[in-house]
Amino acid sequence: MVKRTGTRPRIVVSADGRGVVGHAGARLLADIADATGLTRACSEAFAGLRQRRGGHEPGRIAVDLAVTLADGGKAICDLAVLRDQAALFGPVASDPTAWRLLSIMDSAVLRRLSTARAQAREIAWAQRIDTSGGLPQTTAAGQPVPGLVLDIDASIVICHSEKEAATPTWKKSFGYHPMFCFLDNTREALSGLLREGRTGSNTTTDHITVLDDALTQIPDEYRHGTPILIRSDSAGCTHGLLTHIRNLRATGIDARFSVGVAITEPIRQAILTAKQHLQWVPALDSDGEPRDGADICELTGLVPDDGYPPGTRFIVRREEPHPGAQLSLFDTVEGLRHQVFATDTPPGNGSIQFLEARHRGHARVEDRIRTGKDTGFGRFPSRIFAINAAWLQLALTGIDLLAWTQMLLLHGTLATAEPKKLRYRLLHVAARITHTARQTRLRIAETWPWATDLVTAFDRLTALPQPIT
Template identity: 80%
Template sequence: MSADGRGVVGHAGARLLADVAEVTGLTARFGEVLAVLRQRRGGHDPGRIAVDLAVMLADGGEAIADLAVLRDQAQVFGPVASGPTAWRLLSKLDSRVLGELALARAQAREIAWAQRIETHGGLPQTTAGGSTVPGLVLDMDATIVLCHSDKESATPTWKSTFGYHPLLCFLDNTREALAGMLREGRAGSNTTADHITVLDEAIAQIPDVYRHGTPVLIRSDSAGCTHGLLAHIRSLREHGLDTRFSVGVAITEPIRQAILTAKQHSQWVPAVDTSGEPRDGAQVCELTGLVPDDGYPAGTRFIVRRERPHPGAQLSLFDTIEGMRHQVMATDTPSGDPTNGPIQYLEARHRAHARVEDRIRTGKDTGFGRFPSRAFAINQAWLQLALTGIDLLVWTQMLLLDGELAAAEPKKLRYRLLHVAARLTRTARRTHLRIAETWPWATDLAAAFARLAALSQPIT
């Protein structure tokens, strides 16, 4: 083994991410927003630094020092800023600048969606209970990010750990990370103001052509079942948005009494699994009319699911006595609408909210599982760049890949495409990346670069 190889580079596939940022206009728009932060004419473009950080996070980097992987391969990634330069940029990204960067990301998303429609005919559709869910589906959820050192606003959490408690919103159709808010560890799970802020930021990321006239379903666990949030979702209809909610409901004493009443007098029907087939041992029933109004928006329906508990399930005392595990959800999807289906479908549609756990799990491997600074403001900026990195991965998949790779989680995508080695050759004043022909996914990567070159370019 010797360390004298020449013309060989690693992480060659990550060049796709940087190019996707170019063809969607993200790099140009970040450059426009951050132009005022440029210190000298010959220095690094701040917008390009921000994109390089997002590419690094999408590629699996965990710290600013990991920019060295891109910086030391200038033949592939061009000039990349040093760690101290990147630190200085992050320290200048206040809430106003982050808001402008979010607007720039929304503009790039509009182009990415237009390119997707042009090449594939439409956006991916989400499914539940064996049926297609019409329109767009937004999933909100919070998670705990552990901190192993003292950081500003890192506090004890409700799980008796220490760290942050960010609140996030993902688009289930595409897996894009629409919005996120970094919060201190003791932030409440069902804080109405935080949910409204993140939801509004997420909706602002949706292009106008989809925001108005397209059904938008907002899903959350019981943390989102607050009168303030549900009323806000309802109020969005006054602004031309066709919004509905589907949220979990905590099983309180009135809910328990409604379940007992339904047990005696209501008709239970078999629940369905993800493919729409009856699920053995699970039933659903509508509780609407049995649950006290208690300030819920008009038209709110309640649906309960009961099933035999699986081994190891954590049951409440009520579930232990009844011998069944119960879960309740609320929605304002009206009954009698053939496009929305029976209560089995509505309950299965809500349970599909669990997919957001996968988005958060993979997101923690794409930047927001580890925050680099003691300063809260820098960590806020880091979260937004991590969400940008997640978007770059999703846009790469939905525009350039197909089959298994189009649905692969980031870890698999990195292992098969992004981290591939290649040889650099120069012919006729052009630089070529040559991937080993025996690499199993070499043709997939070559095809992705070909599709990238064929995409319509934004007008600058």
């Protein structure tokens, strides 16, 4: 006789449950928008816009859309998850109403929405300092990186239908080519710019626009009182951008750059000279331990000035190529993979090993963009470019809501988890709503492994210092 193992209990399914809600943890996102003043600031941003008598408040609609995207929604119709659970989320606008809001979000409204995000960010950072003593700190080679670290990068978003300004891309795909700036310390999405697919990666004006928009998102006391490191890949290594970063110091912003450098013929000659005449030192891993098969060397003085800002330093890394590494003909001949970056961090502010590990941390922005594509900007809803540009800003707002939730309300692994894990464990949990003693209670199953984390998060939310209105 064969013994049956691993069988599931038999169930009978019916649709007569009462007081049961899904996505209960997503209420954290809606409440953190209120606690940071984002909902109120969005209402002010949309003040004066025409709306129907007794209709939904436009600022609240924008926040509900951001919550939907942060919760994993892909389209406007996903608002139904919130709308059909009024006991948990309150009244939520219909899909046509949400479409109308997006259609009237012109450049002036988007600027006011950006201001609303900046105001809420200032409150969120103040709450973080009051509750935890300071902002999260970026590390490299096992050492803290002083101040704030901004990462700029662009990525292709493929469109599977004809949309305004969607064009063939340099990767022979079709879609948009937006550019972003993320804050590595907190994983907040500071700014984003929707662009045509054909737009180049090293467009100086776009880099400057995205950087300046990101800087306006940083509260004044940090923008003018904290070192700010701006990282980019080789697309950001343009004289215009580097000069712009250098000129920021004249405005009181202590900005430095760390950008990748394309390996041109002068760079190749500098590497060959360094190979013969200079000392190479081992590269370091993120924990500060030597990295096998990787060495670094400073090329400053061997690379022609070629219009770089005074004080620019060049550092090269060589390593044994890993499977799948992209090798140039130069790398193939030399048998090692080479990467070069430029920085204006002066000598005495960290070894070249630290500076190289610090620059290598820019790769984390790829994860930010990857998860961001699952948080709204991986799919654009409209054929109209202006509506898609508004959608991008709401997606960035949703990313901020996730970052503030983790920064203010969660500890341990959940505070650093990617959105997919956060949704699976916290945001999408089911619960029961009951009404007792004039209170509405959200009851989470006591056997749910992360029930305590969710309850603790709601408790911390209630205890957050409230902004003075």
